[in-house]
Amino acid sequence: MSxxxxxxxxxxxxKEALFSAKRRKLITDPLNDNNPVTVQVLGICSALAITxxxxxxxxxxxxxxxxxxxxxxxxxxxxNLIPSRVRIIAQLVIVASLVIIVDLLLKAYAYDxxxxxxxxxxxxxxxxxxxxxxxxxxxxxxxxxxxxDGVGNALGYGLxxxxxxxxREIFGSGTWLGFQVIPQPVYDLGxxxxxxxxxPPMALIVVGLIIWIxxxxxxxxxxxx
Amino acid sequence: MxxxxxxxxxxxxxxxxxxxxxxxxxxxxxxxxNFIKNQRLEKMQNILSSVNIQVSPSEAETAYKKYITxxxxxxxxxTLVEGVDAFEQVDLAKELKKTEDQQYFPxxxxxxxDGKYFIIPMRGxxxxxxxxxxxxxxxxAVTIAGAVxxxxxETPGLGAEIAKAPFQEQFPNKKIVDASGTFTGIEVAKxxxxxxxxxxxxxxxxxxxxxxxxxxxxxxxxxKSFRNYIEKNNVLQPVTQEPKVEExxxxxxxxxxxxxxxx
Numbered sequence: 001m002s003x004x005x006x007x008x009x010x011x012x013x014x015k016e017a018l019f020s021a022k023r024r025k026l027i028t029d030p031l032n033d034n035n036p037v038t039v040q041v042l043g044i045c046s047a048l049a050i051t052x053x054x055x056x057x058x059x060x061x062x063x064x065x066x067x068x069x070x071x072x073x074x075x076x077x078x079x080n081l082i083p084s085r086v087r088i089i090a091q092l093v094i095v096a097s098l099v100i101i102v103d104l105l106l107k108a109y110a111y112d113x114x115x116x117x118x119x120x121x122x123x124x125x126x127x128x129x130x131x132x133x134x135x136x137x138x139x140x141x142x143x144x145x146x147x148x149d150g151v152g153n154a155l156g157y158g159l160x161x162x163x164x165x166x167x168r169e170i171f172g173s174g175t176w177l178g179f180q181v182i183p184q185p186v187y188d189l190g191x192x193x194x195x196x197x198x199x200p201p202m203a204l205i206v207v208g209l210i211i212w213i214x215x216x217x218x219x220x221x222x223x224x225x
Numbered sequence: 226m227x228x229x230x231x232x233x234x235x236x237x238x239x240x241x242x243x244x245x246x247x248x249x250x251x252x253x254x255x256x257x258x259n260f261i262k263n264q265r266l267e268k269m270q271n272i273l274s275s276v277n278i279q280v281s282p283s284e285a286e287t288a289y290k291k292y293i294t295x296x297x298x299x300x301x302x303x304t305l306v307e308g309v310d311a312f313e314q315v316d317l318a319k320e321l322k323k324t325e326d327q328q329y330f331p332x333x334x335x336x337x338x339d340g341k342y343f344i345i346p347m348r349g350x351x352x353x354x355x356x357x358x359x360x361x362x363x364x365x366a367v368t369i370a371g372a373v374x375x376x377x378x379e380t381p382g383l384g385a386e387i388a389k390a391p392f393q394e395q396f397p398n399k400k401i402v403d404a405s406g407t408f409t410g411i412e413v414a415k416x417x418x419x420x421x422x423x424x425x426x427x428x429x430x431x432x433x434x435x436x437x438x439x440x441x442x443x444x445x446x447x448x449k450s451f452r453n454y455i456e457k458n459n460v461l462q463p464v465t466q467e468p469k470v471e472e473x474x475x476x477x478x479x480x481x482x483x484x485x486x487x488x
Binding site for chain 2: 081082083084085086089090093094097100101104105107108109111195198199
């Protein structure tokens with residue numbers, strides 16, 4: 001949890017550049033070293049469920065980006081007002097209302113997607129990434145670092161989502177974002193789409209493979225025994 | 226004021242709930258018209274897809290007005306219900322909560338370049354959740370022209386196959402009435418139960434037996450009520466000089482439809 005330590009001191013410094021090195025780290029850290037999905041292993045449930053195709057993953061990423069960023073900013077702005085005994089409830093109310101807003105907007109302006117994501121939009125509420133950031137970061141930081149932290153974590157989540165979805169869509173349906181990527185001649189030679197890719201267990205396996213590759217490449221993540 | 230006092234907590238919670246409640250209500254109000262419009266367009270798309278007219282949501286309204294020329298609402302025994310609009314006022318999900326003899330059954334009439342069709346919307350229970358579909362019947366009220374089914378949460382690869390082409394392609398040209406005029410419906414049964422070329426049944430989904438049975442029950446119920454309606458109201462009788470029949474054909478005009486169903 002290096003991120004909390006480094007950023008705890010952040011708030012004290014006045015007149016820090018809008019995108020100082022430390023603040024940039026708020027965005028870049030969750031992409032790799034402190035990725036919410038592959039390192040902290042949070043938000044796995046939705047990562048398994050909606051990664052059959054790339055498009056719903058992008059919408060899901062959009063939803064989480066909105067919820068975690070707005071949630072972080074709102075909580076950070078009122079953090080000194082929230083009584084600590086009811087802080088989890090207060091965070092929950094804020095997250096829940098943001099999720100309802102996402103749901104309403106999808107139903108009104110992206111109806112197809114709202115049907116495809118169905119219950120998983122509502123389940124953003126239970127996505128541990130969201131509550132985790134509110135409790136661990138926004139409760140103790142100013143609104144700008146909180147916003148960056150929200151964007152960073154949503155990006156880290158979205159990155160894994162799109163990676164997993166790309167693998168599953170390309171091998172499961174032969175398409176990427178709806179465009180045919182495996183040409184017809186390949187099918188004519190006897191290639192078939194891998195039906196297993198469409199099933200939830202494959203998402204888990206793909207996430208596992210990504211974690212494996214990431215840990216092999218990123219020496220910081222290798223635990224010393 | 227002490228932030229940890231009970232009074233402040235109650236005050237804070239109250240303000241928070243009121244603020245959140247008001248803002249959500251506002252957003253819900255703003256997005257509601259669009260949401261309802263989306264649902265209407267989806268329903269139109271579904272109705273049209275049963276007669277093989279595939280349209281995008283933006284074209285659905287125009288295509289619907291062009292092809293769907295009338296609608297009626299009747300009960301299980303075929304009695305017409307007056308003054309209820311099939312599209313706007315009948316929600317099958319709500320109908321299913323009533324007892325069967327209280328339920329309303331909507332029916333649409335579609336005129337396409339190649340003829341006239343009846344479109345029967347239907348809804349039933351699968352293994353996990355609701356299943357629904359639209360069956361198009363040719364103007365003899367016996368032969369199926371096409372069928373589409375969908376589901377809320379059947380098992381992918383098993384029950385969910387009812388929403389796919391291989392299952393639905395079995396339906397065209399099946400007959401819901403046998404040669405002697407008795408109602409047979411369409412039986413969804415285990416593959417191999419029906420002889421090849423059997424007119425009154427289709428093969429179910431292997432491994433999706435409960436979903437298949439759900440489709441079977443749904444088909445039987447809605448097709449039966451459709452036949453009841455046809456027979457009770459002499460819909461297929463040509464309009465002749467006989468005054469009796471003429472009256473009947475007037476009766477079956479639903480309040481808003483522009484075309485006489487009986488021709």
